Amino acid sequence: MDTQLKRGILEVCVLKALQKEDSYGYRIIKDLSPAVTLSESTLYPILKRMEQSGCITEYSVAHNGRLRKYYQLTPLGQKRIGDFLIEWEEVRRAYDFIRGEGHE
């Protein structure tokens, strides 16, 4: 699969992981693990890009004697998830067609 495409999909997956509630790096990886295999080395650049594009913000919370960094979805990030689903509706229709029953 095209790397850019894959990266784009992974980014939206990360946004989705933050949709229900704010989360932190390791938990995002675990939440995504049934669908997508992610590691810190892949996650770091994604989080950085999302923050730069305004889709997420970050804040720190004291936890067990250290600061845990939490990430939060912004309205722009929410919109990105919506846009993805609309764009990929078309892809899904094409997929169904290609996969569809029989050949003429």
Next chain:
Amino acid sequence: MNKYLFEDWLRNRLDDLPPEELDRIVAFYLDAIDERMEEGMTEEEAIHDLGEPEGLLAGIRASLPQETVYTPVRQIRQKTMRRRKWIVAGILMVVLVFALPIFLLAINFSTMRHETVYEVDTTPVEAAVVEWEGDESTHTFDPATLNKIHVSANLGRVMVEPCDDNWIHVVGNEDVFDANVRGATLYLENVNDDLLIRMPMAWYLRLDIKSDVGDVEIYEITAATLDVSADLGNIYLHNVTAAERIDLAADVGNIEGSLKYRQEDYCIDVEVDVGQCNLTDSMNDGTPLTITADLGNVYLEFEE
């Protein structure tokens, strides 16, 4: 491996990044280790679970816009110095090419250093390599099976100093340096960056160092024989001696420093073409000390 070594490694491999960015990255990965340890992993398991180190670095670098990376002043200065050295080298090459026929006529052939041809056994001896710490760039060898260290350095300095334990430690940038043992000789080849060799005091080894551009600095050691040859660099000796023979040769650079014992303990044969020399030939029944300098000065003292 622990968190602190991991952090050192990360900071070392990313030392070209702006400090704020580097701190952010380090904090991110240390958090990742903490989270895993909270889950019950050991520190070792947590670091291992982060994934393959080079992949980590690639992911980090992929996320950086090109403008973020800058070359710190130290690196720029090193690059400028290297460029300057090459310019000097180029000019001197031209000078030497024209001056060489004249020198050949003037030099008495018997005073030129003789290349000793060693029988090289090319079967690699694994047993001499005790420890190979990749990221720390320290390689340790067992001197028990060795009787010679042969160093061939291109651009960087070569430094030799004594060490307390009974091993030979070689410290260098392992991207540009190669070490292997053939027969009873440890061959070290260093392209650029500095190389440090730490030898046990109590061991008698033959030390043979050839340096193209960099200086050679030797501290406080006693070897069986000492051969040092520097094309452009200087040779600095600090309270050094050899049991059987010392041969020092510098084409462009100076030979300076001090030898152990008294001047009378050496049979001196010195040949200096252009520079000044504080020593004269002697006929003593002592350790043969042969010094050859083409353009540089020779100044050696004796530490009784």
